[in-house]
Amino acid sequence: MSTDRDSESKWDWEIKATSNWWDIGFQEAWTYRHLLLGLVKRDFLLGYQQTVLGPLWTLLQPIMTMLTYVVVFGKVVGINTGHTPAVLFYLAGVILWTLFNDVFTGTSASVRNNINLFGKVYFPRFIVPAAHVVSCLISFGIQFVFLLLILIYYQLFTAWHAPSGNMWLLAVPAVALVGAQSLAWGMLFSVLTGKYRDMTFVVNLGVRLLMFLTPVIYPVQYIAQKWRWVVMLNPLTSAFELFRRALLGEGFVTTWQLLCNGSLTLALTVVALLIFNKQVSRLIDVV
Amino acid sequence: MSDVVIQIENLSKMYRLGSIGTGSLRQDVQRWWTKTVRRQADPFFHLDAVGQSGQTLWALRNVNFEVKQGEVWGIVGSNGAGKSTLLKIVSRIVRPTQGIIRGRGRVSSLLEVGTGFQGDLSGRENIFLSGYILGMSKAEIRTKFEEIVEFSGVAKFLDTPVKRYSSGMYVRLAFAVAAHLEPDILILDEVLSVGDADFQKKCLGKMREVSRSAGRTILFVSHSMQAVANLCDKGVWLQQGQIKEIGEVTHVVNRYLSTAQHLKLTQTWATPDEGPGNERIRFRRVALVPQLAHADDPLDIRTPLTVQFEFWNLGPATVISVNLVLFSYGGECIFDVPSPATLFQSGLVAGECTIPGNFLNDGSYYISLYVVKDTTTSLYDLEECLAFDLADYRGEIKWYGKWWGSVRPLLPFSLRQS
Numbered sequence: 158m159s160t161d162r163d164s165e166s167k168w169d170w171e172i173k174a175t176s177n178w179w180d181i182g183f184q185e186a187w188t189y190r191h192l193l194l195g196l197v198k199r200d201f202l203l204g205y206q207q208t209v210l211g212p213l214w215t216l217l218q219p220i221m222t223m224l225t226y227v228v229v230f231g232k233v234v235g236i237n238t239g240h241t242p243a244v245l246f247y248l249a250g251v252i253l254w255t256l257f258n259d260v261f262t263g264t265s266a267s268v269r270n271n272i273n274l275f276g277k278v279y280f281p282r283f284i285v286p287a288a289h290v291v292s293c294l295i296s297f298g299i300q301f302v303f304l305l306l307i308l309i310y311y312q313l314f315t316a317w318h319a320p321s322g323n324m325w326l327l328a329v330p331a332v333a334l335v336g337a338q339s340l341a342w343g344m345l346f347s348v349l350t351g352k353y354r355d356m357t358f359v360v361n362l363g364v365r366l367l368m369f370l371t372p373v374i375y376p377v378q379y380i381a382q383k384w385r386w387v388v389m390l391n392p393l394t395s396a397f398e399l400f401r402r403a404l405l406g407e408g409f410v411t412t413w414q415l416l417c418n419g420s421l422t423l424a425l426t427v428v429a430l431l432i433f434n435k436q437v438s439r440l441i442d443v444v
Numbered sequence: 445m446s447d448v449v450i451q452i453e454n455l456s457k458m459y460r461l462g463s464i465g466t467g468s469l470r471q472d473v474q475r476w477w478t479k480t481v482r483r484q485a486d487p488f489f490h491l492d493a494v495g496q497s498g499q500t501l502w503a504l505r506n507v508n509f510e511v512k513q514g515e516v517w518g519i520v521g522s523n524g525a526g527k528s529t530l531l532k533i534v535s536r537i538v539r540p541t542q543g544i545i546r547g548r549g550r551v552s553s554l555l556e557v558g559t560g561f562q563g564d565l566s567g568r569e570n571i572f573l574s575g576y577i578l579g580m581s582k583a584e585i586r587t588k589f590e591e592i593v594e595f596s597g598v599a600k601f602l603d604t605p606v607k608r609y610s611s612g613m614y615v616r617l618a619f620a621v622a623a624h625l626e627p628d629i630l631i632l633d634e635v636l637s638v639g640d641a642d643f644q645k646k647c648l649g650k651m652r653e654v655s656r657s658a659g660r661t662i663l664f665v666s667h668s669m670q671a672v673a674n675l676c677d678k679g680v681w682l683q684q685g686q687i688k689e690i691g692e693v694t695h696v697v698n699r700y701l702s703t704a705q706h707l708k709l710t711q712t713w714a715t716p717d718e719g720p721g722n723e724r725i726r727f728r729r730v731a732l733v734p735q736l737a738h739a740d741d742p743l744d745i746r747t748p749l750t751v752q753f754e755f756w757n758l759g760p761a762t763v764i765s766v767n768l769v770l771f772s773y774g775g776e777c778i779f780d781v782p783s784p785a786t787l788f789q790s791g792l793v794a795g796e797c798t799i800p801g802n803f804l805n806d807g808s809y810y811i812s813l814y815v816v817k818d819t820t821t822s823l824y825d826l827e828e829c830l831a832f833d834l835a836d837y838r839g840e841i842k843w844y845g846k847w848w849g850s851v852r853p854l855l856p857f858s859l860r861q862s
Contacts, residue, residue, distance in 0.1 A: 167548060168451075168547060168548055169547060169548045169549060170536075170546070170547050170548075170551075171544060171546045171547075172533060172534070172536055172539065172540065172544065172545040172546075172547075173539070173540070173543075173544050174539060174540050174541055174542055174543070174544075175539075176539065188579075188581075189576070189579070191576045191580075191581055192576035192577060192579075195572055195573045195576040195577075196573075198573075199562060199565065199573055202564070202569065203562065203564055203565070206564045206605075207564075274559065274560055274577070276532075277556045277559045278535070278537070278553060278559050278560065278577055278578060279536040279537050279551075279553065280579065438537075438538065438539055439539075441537060441538055442459070442538055
């Protein structure tokens with residue numbers, strides 16, 4: 158091109174064959190913030206469309222699951238939850254696991270479910286998983302408040318005592334770890350499920366099995382010393398233990414573990430975001 | 445100061461033909477194993493029947509053009525010419541294989557009516573959601589909300605889930621949102637083919653208003669040459685991914701219509717042995733001669749068409765008549781016209797019949813010729829020997845929907861004040 162150089166600098170955008178790995182366009186994504194909120198709203202409206210109990214399900218689901226766990230694993234199997242009341246122990250595990258499960262399965266389906274939309278209109282693709290995480294976090298928030306209410310009840314009316322001081326602040330990094338990991342794995346798997354339908358089954362089965370490797374229904378201390386390393390390999394383990402440690406005062410976690418886990422999660426999230434961003438536009442040609 | 449807002453340079457897009465991705469992880473791993481590890485041929489690569497030229501298809505090949513501020517471009521071409529691919533690349537949905545597009549200003553694309561609509565949500569919620577997806581901000585939608593609702597005419601049903609809308613209402617609402625987008629560059633793909641006549645007129649009017657008054661740049665794909673000719677200033681004709689013609693819209697549309705029509709206007713056979721037929725009849729020539737003022741003009745519904753044919757009567761002297769049968773492209777018979785029956789000696793017989801202009805509707809047609817003995821017995825049927833397309837012509841009529849009917853005869857018709 159021999160046109161004057163001045164005008165070339167005036168281009169706002171450029172579409173080329175190759176994309177830069179780092180070309181995520183956060184600035185551009187900001188202009189789509191309303192879309193993100195719109196999608197969150199859509200998730201909520203759709204989730205409870207034509208239901209009788211509506212948003213109440215957000216609470217009913219973890220409550221019913223927790224009660225089942227209390228009966229099956231607490232009473233029948235007899236898993237020892239230490240000094241923590243079984244109700245609190247299972248409820249904390251269940252809501253954190255629900256967060257992981259919902260973010261991960263939802264995100265991993267985000268390419269497959271939206272490929273039509275992606276093929277018709279452009280917007281930064283990671284808005285879709287981001288919106289999903291936000292709506293999951295809102296549900297989690299509601300459940301978390303419920304957990305706090307139960308916790309206060311136990312504090313006031315039973316001999317059990319919540320951890321004192323600012324321990325509860327540690328729940329924030331625990332939730333952040335779980336959220337980031339589920340989002341990162343979800344984005345990686347969404348690219349795979351977009352391309353390979355087999356992955357849908359892997360995801361469903363994997364999540365169900367992973368729950369047993371995560372201290373949801375048992376504390377890490379319950380596991381025999383010999384096998385504990387298996388559970389500790391799971392990056393979710395330290396986050397779950399930290400969450401319980403922060404709120405219930407009992408949890409098996411070391412600072413070193415958390416630092417390792419934190420930096421791993423950060424790296425994983427960055428890699429997943431880059432891969433997602435780059436691969437989705439390529440998937441549109443394939444699917 | 446250059447006012448070029450889109451610059452397309454050397455743009456190419458390649459698609460792979462045949463099944464490359466197998467769609468299952470097990471097979472992909474197996475393929476990776478055979479190809480990369482054992483270095484053998486790809487076990488899952490099947491070449492498509494259409495891909496004889498290689499394993500790839502160039503949906504676009506070295507496309508270059510520049511769009512200036514405020515211009516309305518019409519992109520025409522037959523199916524598979526690369527029109528939609530071009531729009532998808534400009535809208536950033538897919539990446540080009542080669543080349544570069546540079547541009548200025550906000551781009552919004554409407555490649556489908558109702559993108560992002562959610563059947564379970566109400567009309568009101570869908571206006572917002574669809575607006576966000578198309579890149580509008582909340583404030584923008586709020587200020588335009590009344591206008592959108594009014595334009596769509598579904599005010600009464602705003603709080604009803606759109607899945608309960610009639611398809612017309614759905615489309616109207618969807619288009620209304622898109623019509624109120626205010627991007628610098630608007631990309632539209634075949635959006636007028638939906639909706640009723642009234643609404644189409646409204647949409648075209650809206651688009652014209654937008655491009656003329658607001659100086660917005662529009663790229664527009666349509667199969668309706670009428671709409672393209674009416675709305676656009678500039679045209680590009682794509683053929684097999686390449687630019688065939690570019691320039692003023694009337695020129696491009698005329699060139700496209702006159703040559704892109706898939707015609708079988710003449711067939712000739714030198715000797716009786718080559719011609720189609722049997723021991724009694726052999727055809728020598730069939731031809732459709734349009735009576736056009738200029739050779740370059742497209743065949744449209746105003747054009748008279750003369751069918752000429754010659755065949756050898758190989759048998760003895762026979763009373764022969766020929767039926768000219770015209771079919772629509774869908775196979776429906778439009779008419780079956782017999783010639784007078786005449787006694788012919790053996791030798792060459794020639795015939796001619798003219799289909800008047802202003803008689804057929806626009807569309808694709810084919811012709812069969814049936815040779816009959818004594819007006820009762822079939823001698824030979826020459827099926828589908830001629831095919832032609834008639835383009836639309838509407839003159840002053842500003843309605844762009846598909847015209848009903850097989851024929852559109854010009855009948856004496858008057859209206860008067862009484």
